[in-house]
Amino acid sequence: MNAPLANRKSWFEATARARIGGLLDAGSFVEFLQPAASQPSPHLAQLDLPGAFDDGVVVGCGRLEKMPIFVIAQEGQFIGGSVGEIHGAKIVGTLRRAVEEKPAAVLFLIDSGGVRLHEANAGLIAISEIMRAVLDARAAGVPVVALVGGSCGAFGGMGIVAKLCSGIVISEEGRLALSGPEVIETVMGVEEFDAKDRALVWRVTGGKHRYLMGDCALLVDDDLAAFRSGAAEFLTGWREAGPSLAALRSSQQALENRLAAYATYRDGLDVWAALGVAQPDSVPLLDSDRLVALKKGLPT
Amino acid sequence: MSLNDILDSLFPTGHAVAVANSVITGQAQTAHCPVAVLGTTDAAAIDHAMALALSAFILDTVERHPGRPLVFLVDTCGQALSRSQELLCLNGSLAHLAQCVDLARRQGHASLSLVTANAVSGGFLSFGLMADQAYALADAQVRVMDLRAMSRVTKIAHERLVELAAASPIFAPGAENYRRMGGIEAIWPTPSAERLAGALVAAGQAGPAGDRRMASGQRRGGRQLAAAIAEAVHHAAAGA
Numbered sequence: 001m002n003a004p005l006a007n008r009k010s011w012f013e014a015t016a017r018a019r020i021g022g023l024l025d026a027g028s029f030v031e032f033l034q035p036a037a038s039q040p041s042p043h044l045a046q047l048d049l050p051g052a053f054d055d056g057v058v059v060g061c062g063r064l065e066k067m068p069i070f071v072i073a074q075e076g077q078f079i080g081g082s083v084g085e086i087h088g089a090k091i092v093g094t095l096r097r098a099v100e101e102k103p104a105a106v107l108f109l110i111d112s113g114g115v116r117l118h119e120a121n122a123g124l125i126a127i128s129e130i131m132r133a134v135l136d137a138r139a140a141g142v143p144v145v146a147l148v149g150g151s152c153g154a155f156g157g158m159g160i161v162a163k164l165c166s167g168i169v170i171s172e173e174g175r176l177a178l179s180g181p182e183v184i185e186t187v188m189g190v191e192e193f194d195a196k197d198r199a200l201v202w203r204v205t206g207g208k209h210r211y212l213m214g215d216c217a218l219l220v221d222d223d224l225a226a227f228r229s230g231a232a233e234f235l236t237g238w239r240e241a242g243p244s245l246a247a248l249r250s251s252q253q254a255l256e257n258r259l260a261a262y263a264t265y266r267d268g269l270d271v272w273a274a275l276g277v278a279q280p281d282s283v284p285l286l287d288s289d290r291l292v293a294l295k296k297g298l299p300t
Numbered sequence: 301m302s303l304n305d306i307l308d309s310l311f312p313t314g315h316a317v318a319v320a321n322s323v324i325t326g327q328a329q330t331a332h333c334p335v336a337v338l339g340t341t342d343a344a345a346i347d348h349a350m351a352l353a354l355s356a357f358i359l360d361t362v363e364r365h366p367g368r369p370l371v372f373l374v375d376t377c378g379q380a381l382s383r384s385q386e387l388l389c390l391n392g393s394l395a396h397l398a399q400c401v402d403l404a405r406r407q408g409h410a411s412l413s414l415v416t417a418n419a420v421s422g423g424f425l426s427f428g429l430m431a432d433q434a435y436a437l438a439d440a441q442v443r444v445m446d447l448r449a450m451s452r453v454t455k456i457a458h459e460r461l462v463e464l465a466a467a468s469p470i471f472a473p474g475a476e477n478y479r480r481m482g483g484i485e486a487i488w489p490t491p492s493a494e495r496l497a498g499a500l501v502a503a504g505q506a507g508p509a510g511d512r513r514m515a516s517g518q519r520r521g522g523r524q525l526a527a528a529i530a531e532a533v534h535h536a537a538a539g540a
Contacts, residue, residue, distance in 0.1 A: 032533045032536055033529070033532055033536060037532070037536070038529070043471070047456075047464070059533060085525050085526050086525055086526070086529050088526065089526035089527070089529035089530040089533070090529060090530070092514070092526075092530045093530035093531065093533025094533055094534075096530065096534050097533065097534045097535075113453075115421070115445075117444065117445065117450050117453060117454050117471075118454065118471060119470050119471060120443070120444040120445070120450075120470075120471050121444070121469075121470055121471065121472070121477050121478060121483070121522075122481060122523055122526070123444070124429075124444050124483070125478070125481055125513060125517070127425060128425055128430070128483070129511055131398055131425065132430070132511045135398075136510075136511075139406065154391075156421075156422070159391035160395045160398065160425060160426065162391070162395075163392045163394075163396075164395045164398065164399065176391070177386045177389070177391060178379050178385075178386060178391040178394065178422055179386065179390075180453070182452065182453065183381065183445075183452075184381045184382065184386070186448060186449045187381050187448070187449055192381070192382065192383055193382075193383045204383055204386055204387050205386060210389065213389065215389045243399065243402065243403045245363060245403065245407075248355075248396070248399060248400055249359060251396055251399075252352065252355055252356055252400075255348070255392070255396060256356075258388060259348045259388060262387075262388055263349075263384065263388070264384065266387060267383075267387070268387065271387060
């Protein structure tokens, strides 16, 4: 259900710590590595750029509707939530800890453009380590749930990480993709992708599009409480099955079918029409409840 | 060095490898055992079709040749930069490919990757860096992003980036920097059957041992912080 607008607390605008506060049971969060026990990135200091004691990511444990969970929350306001050496190592450490302590889930609040270009090599290797650590946690039976609705979305390597999670809870404001529109525009030209056309960017990378296409498990409002109930709802219906040939064969077939059907399209409007949405133009105007209902009514 | 020269050097006793749409797939013989060979060539920009061709080949190998080692040949300029590719969630197909490599590891397939020319960003993440161990030929280019694009995103002047790239190991493109950081196990002056045989044995041991790249990076002096931070998070009492 949609909460009245006035009662919502925007996930998009909240800091990583405020998101954790709104997501978990009140007062249950305990940070694994408090800022005072860590250090700002020396690599940023070398470039005369300001650092942060948490290096842009908060990790710890707490409870979600009484279930013990781990949480990883990227701070999009700090260098685009980008993954540098310390930032990445905190995430990997948390996921490895989950393999041993087996919480009911790891909630991964992704808000990141991917590799921190100022520490590019460390960032790329760290994302590779995160990818393996997410799959290790899942193979150990611990679901990893991505929550995407921050100002930086989930891009670059963190877009890949999001899709390695058990499922993604996303808001309309959330964006999920590989290359940022600005990068595509810079390299390939404005005719390929006009990064300033915000409506187009949302139709290609936004939460509603990803949800309609089945790339995300749940679409929720831009509201702390909606993400909380979305995460709990996802976990209620989810049992983490180990990796299997049969499951990956099935994903392979679905991806091949989708590519064969939609490879030539360049705008969400065209794909939605092909999916069977009668009025694609109306999709950007629908609230999340109506969009969820619309998806349920689509031919499969 | 051409792909055929590389294949002849790695597999002097024989290989049957096809290239279609810049995607390499096939089988080859080493001194010890047959291996499955796959990857990309011509600095391919990885798109959905390439990723799915690679993942399908891995799944076929797991199904038909249990335990057969996987040799990835990496030559990619990154991911395809295109609106239609992003529309269909390119990160999803790359994640699927990474999951297939991961499944192969869990089912006992040793894997190693060899960067033959270029390894960039998303194309490298999705399979080259998912192997048990990665190697690079001496003249291979390994990096994250085109410096022009990097300049626009970081808002640091292009000239400054060029200057920094020459001086900073944590940032600068180059296979040797990745070796020092633990991302690449070793650099090969030339491709050879002997090096490959040794690397396959090492990969067979590395896979079950788990991801040791942080420790390698620390030992080699390239990544001084990551191992200790991950360890602190892993073992610190909650709230300590």
